[in-house]
Amino acid sequence: MLNSYDIIIIGAGPAGATFARIAEKSQKILLIDGSSDGKPCGGLLAPDAQKALACFDLTLPREVLVDPQIFSVRTIDLKTKQQRWYQRLYINVDRKKFDNWLVSLSPFNVTKEKGICFKIQKENDGYIVTYKNSSGETINAYGKNLIGADGANSIVRRSFFPKLHTRQYVAIQQWFEEEREIAKPFYSCIFDADTTDCCSWSISKDGYIIFGGAFAPKNCRSIFENQKEKLIKFGFPLNNPVKTEACMVLRPNSLKSFCCGGDGIFLIGEAAGFISPSSLEGISYAINSAVMLNNALLSDKKDKHKEYKRATKSLRLKLIVKNLKCPLMYDPYLRKIIMKSGFSSIEIYQK
Ligand SMILES: Cc1cc2nc3c(=O)[nH]c(=O)nc-3n(C[C@H](O)[C@H](O)[C@H](O)COP(=O)(O)OP(=O)(O)OC[C@H]3O[C@@H](n4cnc5c(N)ncnc54)[C@H](O)[C@@H]3O)c2cc1C
Structure with missing residues (x-):
């Protein structure tokens, strides 16, 4: 029937x-x-998402939250080796629990x-x-x-x-166990013009570090590994992943998207x-x-x-x-100038 x-x-x-x-x-x-x-996701509720929930007068149950909550994003340009910190008001959640x-x-x-x-x-x-x-x-x-x-x-x-005309990327994320004794949880946003014209990220979540990025589909897996190697040299603890996940992500660039x-x-x-x-x-x-x-x-x-x-x-x-x-974030030359100027960044006292 x-x-x-x-x-x-x-x-x-x-x-x-x-x-x-x-x-x-x-x-x-x-x-x-x-x-x-x-769904593979960073699981960060940005202020706009918080506002969307606030408009229903909804409150988030504690079980959905993960440790730690985040106040700043460490932004890294792998090509120029520049780093800056910016204040961000995200809520760090378990995406599966949030959806459920x-x-x-x-x-x-x-x-x-x-x-x-x-x-x-x-x-x-x-x-x-x-x-x-x-x-x-x-x-x-x-x-x-x-x-x-x-x-x-x-x-x-x-x-x-x-016939949708939009840019399609493959988002790949890996999960790594954090070594609790030496772990210093943080959230980072990574730019690397040699591997992707989009961005990558790392997020601490309940004893794990997630490292992920969005890449053009061709050779995306080897490009991801290439970028990971660079971050390991940069001091990121990204050895022995316990989980790898991937999915498509869209990046609209015109009304036809x-x-x-x-x-x-x-x-x-x-x-x-x-x-x-x-x-x-x-x-x-x-x-x-x-x-x-x-x-x-x-x-x-x-x-x-x-x-x-x-x-x-x-x-x-x-x-x-x-x-x-987007060019202010993704054009390597403009990004270099903005990061160098320190515009809207915050000072970190103990790195
Ligand atoms: C790696 C990554 C990290 C991200 N991080 C963030 C973040 O931190 N914060 C943020 O705001 N956004 C983030 N995004 C974007 C965000 O995840 C999506 O834009 C958002 O989830 C879209 O919501 P949606 O309900 O439209 O679709 P989705 O959340 O993608 O939900 C679609 C649902 O449809 C189901 N589905 C798909 N096909 C079928 C089928 N054939 N039959 C039955 N079910 C099906 C899937 O199982 C899924 O549950 C991220 C995206 C990626 C890829």
Whole structure:
């Protein structure tokens, strides 16, 4: 028997979980997610993400937080060997627990399914979604509307809107056990023009150091190792990884990098291209686009697609402005001047 829903959401990251939580309770919703290990992520809630949560008057449970909390970022340019520290007001979280917590807030009208969607077909006025559930069974479900909240490599976007013009990177992260006796936890942002035109990072998290970076797809793994070697020489304790993870990450650079959907399909979060091209911060855009879609669907406007596109104009403009600011961070020459000047950096008394 084919189960029928008003809305099927594919992906229960911050975008999908937020939409499921706030959507009208009269809607019968299916929320499908295939993740078992959690999404590779730095797990830092930037001020914009904190504001997005604050707008719901939500408080973060302690179990979601990890040790330590972070006040500064050590910024390193591997080519010029320059270093500066900048104040940052992030909240350091366990990303898997954060996502699980958001999903746990879904109300009674949301059916949650563990499963990987591998086929979507247009059928009459809706869509048939085919997924493999956690017992290995193939299930078909019918949805009048479909929400693609399935992240950078969205099957919804690839199936129906394949002409998205955006830069795609491979994000690779490795986890290392911290030697507790000598550990001095910190957060760093690393630039290395020889290996990537994007950035890398290291973050201490509950006794581990995560080192990750975003690289152009070609030879990304060997380039990652190359950069890691440089950091080991720089004194980073990055030997004997206990876990390696990778996924695609988008980096929008023009208005053509965004797609809100069409014909009964709505894209939210990174599936729509909403992620900062400068910092790769995406959680706030995921939450905010889910809110904007919900408002569009609740509005009295007849054309919900037009209304959602209109509502997300502010997100697109914000991301385009961030893209225009990118050269200040990513152009090696400009970065050298800015880091040398010490502009907006803080002084560290004991390094
Ligand atoms: C390495 C890395 C580090 C990052 N660090 C940060 C950070 O510290 N702070 C920050 O704000 N942003 C960070 N980002 C960006 C941020 O993770 C994303 O922009 C954000 O998670 C997007 O949320 P989303 O809900 O749109 O998609 P996602 O969080 O990607 O969620 C998509 C969900 O869809 C599911 N899914 C995908 N395909 C299918 C399918 N076929 N069937 C079923 N389920 C499916 C996935 O399992 C996943 O749970 C980072 C990104 C990367 C790659």
